[in-house]
Amino acid sequence: MNGAPVADHVESSSQEHEIRVEKVAKMREAGIEPWPEVKHATASCQQVIDDFVENAEPVQVYAVVGRVVSIRLHGKAAFVHLQEQGNKLQVYFQQERIGAVAFEQLQSFVDIGDFLWVKGFSFKTQRGEITLKADVYAIQSKCLHPLPEKFHGLVNVETRYRQRYLDLISNPESRSVLQKRSLIVQACREFLTSHGYLEVETPMLHPIAGGAAAKPFSTHHNALGQEFFLRIAPELYLKRLVVGGFDKVFELNRNFRNEGVSPRHNPEFTMLECYTAHEGFEYGMDIVEQLIQAMAAKVSDTGIVAFGEHVIDLSKPFAKISMKSAVQTRHNLSDADMNESTIDALLKKHHVALPKSNMTINEKIYLLFEETVESTLIQPTFIIDFPIEVSPLAKRHAQDATLAARAELFIVGIEFANLFNELNDPFDQADRFKSQMDAHKAGDEEAHQYDADFILALEHALPPTVGFGIGIDRLIMLITGSTSIKDVILFPTLKKK
Structure with a gap:
């Protein structure tokens, strides 16, 4: 299926982008708006999972909205995972339930990264996953670029910071x-x-x-x-x-x-x-x-x-410690040792250059503290x-x-x-x-x-x-x-x- 994921690319595949742009034209020819007016959800993806009760009557119907993060096709059926607010919900599409035209459009037009609105009822699969069985769906926003590969996420640090939205999705x-x-x-x-x-x-x-x-x-x-x-x-x-x-x-x-x-x-x-x-x-x-x-x-x-x-x-x-005491403890100094010659010798020993001339002894103690003590204060x-x-x-x-x-x-x-x-x-x-x-x-x-x-x-x-x-x-x-x-x-x- 088109929309195959791409791992760690700073820029999306130009070929995949072209394919999706072509889909936009085909969708509009079929009377489908890629970026339509809002269709409201009645529940969050997580709420569908939290509300599920085994063998409940009557069956609870929900409308949810989420981003497509995975698609698995099985003949005349498809499993799609929607992600919303970081939570995922599986949606089950059957051709006989949503209709042949809608199912064909699902295969042809829906890609990973798209936002879908789906209405249906919840059930639990044989594998024990709470799922929404779709009665009707609609594309809410078409994504024109592939998302990072789902199993590895977005690991390129530069891309994570420059395209934070991809980082948050992945x-x-x-x-x-x-x-x-x-x-x-x-x-x-x-x-x-x-x-x-x-x-x-x-x-x-x-x-x-x-x-x-x-x-x-x-x-x-x-x-x-x-x-x-x-x-x-x-x-x-x-x-x-x-x-x-x-x-x-x-x-x-x-x-x-x-x-x-x-x-x-x-x-x-x-x-x-x-x-x-x-x-x-x-x-x-x-x-x-x-x-x-x-x-x-x-x-x-x-x-x-x-x-x-x-x-x-x-x-x-x-803890509360005076700067002088912290320096003394770090360098095993007595009160008598806290003189200018001792401090000068320690600064030299630790290769600390004086930023200016005529510094007072207190300024030198502060400099010694900065360079040799700060990093040791863990708790x-x-x-x-x-x-x-x-x-x-x-x-x-x-x-x-x-x-x-x-x-x-x-x-x-x-x-x-x-x-x-x-x-x-x-x-x-x-x-x-x-x-x-x-x-x-x-x-x-x-x-x-x-x-x-x-x-x-x-x-x-x-x-x-x-x-x-x-x-x-x-x-x-x-x-x-x-x-x-x-x-x-x-x-x-x-x-x-």
């Missing part, structure tokens, strides 16, 4: 991961709104790139004659809302960073940022832990997830006590002005959340913006620009506030056990073909 695993993504995001919103947070939307086009250390995408608005940046973070706008009286606020939306593409990075990604007035970063750690556990629970009963070679338990309390661990130099928007620690009141969450060696007490001293913030401007002039493309409007907002009093951000794509990778960010984004950014 690979149940991909469909499952992306369905779980929706449930996990839903759980995020449910958790925050149930805890009194207000969801908001802030601008995607920013006149000043700010809120994070990253290289932005730039664009030009013709009518205003002004340069804009796709936002790298919504932070500064969300804190303006806290100044305005929204004490518990969050945004779950896209950020854009003009950086590299890797298994963990996509230039366009989904970020959660959340702000709570009159709370500190200790509260922030608690709410992040509870939120992640709630999101994992949406798709995992145990909270235990497999990621690569690791088994991660998200149900237990997350959920909050790292606290970051150097103030690498925390331009964080408030200073109340007990040590050289540190920030900040924490980052690491799991399987990857950063999943960043949280800190927000800097609300407008003079301190202005000074840090000026330092960032100096760094920008010195060639640091990721340094903050000076945002005078934000300083003005701070001068109207930002209450003590803790904020946190979570990379949603990475978190979904972890919860679903996906090792590439492309597997959890419906349409990842790809190089032009």
Whole structure:
């Protein structure tokens, strides 16, 4: 029968395409519209299976719609599997039941990939498969290209990402991961709104790139004659809302960073940022832990997830360790060893180049942590006590002005959340913006620009506030056990073909 499947082709067979295009003409000559008006289903394919009762009277009649994923011809009968929402239902066609003309048209015009509407009643075959016996059918949409071969699915990674629709049709695993993504995001919103947070939307086009250390995408608005940046973070706008009286606020939306593409990075990604007035970063750690556990629970009963070679338990309390202690433990250092010469020697030993001259010892400890400790943090661990130099928007620690009141969450060696007490001293913030401007002039493309409007907002009093951000794509990778960010984004950014 025409419509034989083709495995792992980036482009469908041109010959098969031509055959199907010719069928379209023949169908129209026979008075059959290949893309007709909708015919409604009365049940899903799965419902037909779930509702089946052996020897039931009266016989239940259903109308279903699904995509043809297999066809087996047996003389004057045919078995067709329809797929709908990832579920399959077998349909049995008999020439004597649907008529000779309709059966001939089934053989001549219906191919794998087409959508069919079928009406009939359910029964169980001798092999025990619940099946719909067709009384009447109609093509709902003609597919002009062959689908990937049913037994092997779509394994060409490049094609999976470029033609995600084929991936979803052919690979149940991909469909499952992306369905779980929706449930996990839903759980995020449910958790925050149930805890009194207000969801908001802030601008995607920013006149000043700010809120994070990253290289932005730039664009030009013709009518205003002004340069804009796709936002790298919504932070500064969300804190303006806290100044305005929204004490518990969050945004779950896209950020854009003009950086590299890797298994963990996509230039366009989904970020959660959340702000709570009159709370500190200790509260922030608690709410992040509870939120992640709630999101994992949406798709995992145990909270235990497999990621690569690791088994991660998200149900237990997350560890909390200072950055200094983490470095000491990793390199077996005493308090006395935490001096500049020892740290310099360790950086040299591990071939870590200093990105700039005149770095403080705290900055060097941070660099050593990044290069040698992060990857060893497998189970959920909050790292606290970051150097103030690498925390331009964080408030200073109340007990040590050289540190920030900040924490980052690491799991399987990857950063999943960043949280800190927000800097609300407008003079301190202005000074840090000026330092960032100096760094920008010195060639640091990721340094903050000076945002005078934000300083003005701070001068109207930002209450003590803790904020946190979570990379949603990475978190979904972890919860679903996906090792590439492309597997959890419906349409990842790809190089032009």
